[in-house]
Structure formats: structure tokens, C-alpha cells
Amino acid sequence: MLNYDWENSVAYWVCAASHVFRKTLDARLAPEGITIRQWEVLAWLSSRGCGSQSVLAEQLGIEPHTLAGILNRMEKAGLLVRRPCDQDRRKNTLHPTDKATEVWNRASEIAHEIRRQAVSGLTSEDLHLFKDICERMIQNLDETVSLEDESGFAIPIPCIEQSEDDTLND
Numbered sequence: 001m002l003n004y005d006w007e008n009s010v011a012y013w014v015c016a017a018s019h020v021f022r023k024t025l026d027a028r029l030a031p032e033g034i035t036i037r038q039w040e041v042l043a044w045l046s047s048r049g050c051g052s053q054s055v056l057a058e059q060l061g062i063e064p065h066t067l068a069g070i071l072n073r074m075e076k077a078g079l080l081v082r083r084p085c086d087q088d089r090r091k092n093t094l095h096p097t098d099k100a101t102e103v104w105n106r107a108s109e110i111a112h113e114i115r116r117q118a119v120s121g122l123t124s125e126d127l128h129l130f131k132d133i134c135e136r137m138i139q140n141l142d143e144t145v146s147l148e149d150e151s152g153f154a155i156p157i158p159c160i161e162q163s164e165d166d167t168l169n170d
Helices: 010-032 036-048 053-060 064-076 098-118 124-142
Strands: 080-084 092-096
Touching: 010 036, 010 098, 036 053, 036 064, 036 092, 036 098, 053 064, 053 092, 064 080, 092 098
Parallel strands: none
Antiparallel strands: 080 092
């Protein structure tokens, strides 16, 4: 028998919650005609602006050839365009289109609905504590796993900000 102390596994709790979020988001995005991976690309573009394909593959934790297929489908759907990088013509930068903005706005509404459902019954204090704990765990683990792009610069992790009408950003 494969034994493990699952009831004390912080990683399991985080992964299980993440899995349910992703599964819910994927199901809710399907009628909009995009996949969770396409949503992740748009989310990255939303937080980082245009950027390189290789950095995006690293950030999403997927193989570059897998990302290329996702980007090809997004390009065919009119959601993004690839342009040669000004600093390195061998690389492409990704740029969202006006159609991507429309899709992203609808997808953001869906993400906000899911967020409201997920945090239902939690207090503002609960959410502040949860955010603080997640940030501390990220910092603790970031000491062992470097999040650097190929230039050696640290890749910023988007901040989770709080506003009066949105308890936590997605």
C-alpha cells in the first residue's frame, strides 16, 4: 500500500483546490469557445503585456511545442498575433488582438463569478490570512526554485490585489 499523510499535506490541499478551480473554469469557458490553456495565455498577456513565446512556455510549465499548437489555434481564431522581437529577430512576441480583448472581458466575468462562489462564506480576514500564507509559502519555496527568464532577470509574479468590490483577483 502506498501510504502518505494526506491530511497534513499542504501541497495536496493547494493542488486539490487548484484542480477544482481549473476544472470549473474550463467548463465555464467552453461555451465561450476557449480552453483553459488559451485563457492562461490571455491571463499572461493581461498581466505581462506582450512577451516571448519561450518565457510563456516556462511560466505555464508546458513544452514549447505544446504551446506552439495552442498559439497556432489562437492565431487562427484571431485572438493573437506573433511579431518578431525587436531585440532578437529569432524570437516572436505575442500580442492580443481586439477580439482577444472581447473574449478576455467575458472570461474575466466568468472568473469573477467563480471567485465569488469559491470565497462564499469566507471573511475578509480569512482571505487576508490565506493570501499572506500563500505569499509566504511562495517566498519560502522561491528560495529553492528560481523564477528567472532566459536573460537572468527574475520574472515577476503578479500581485494579488484587493479592492472593495473584489475580494481577491483571479
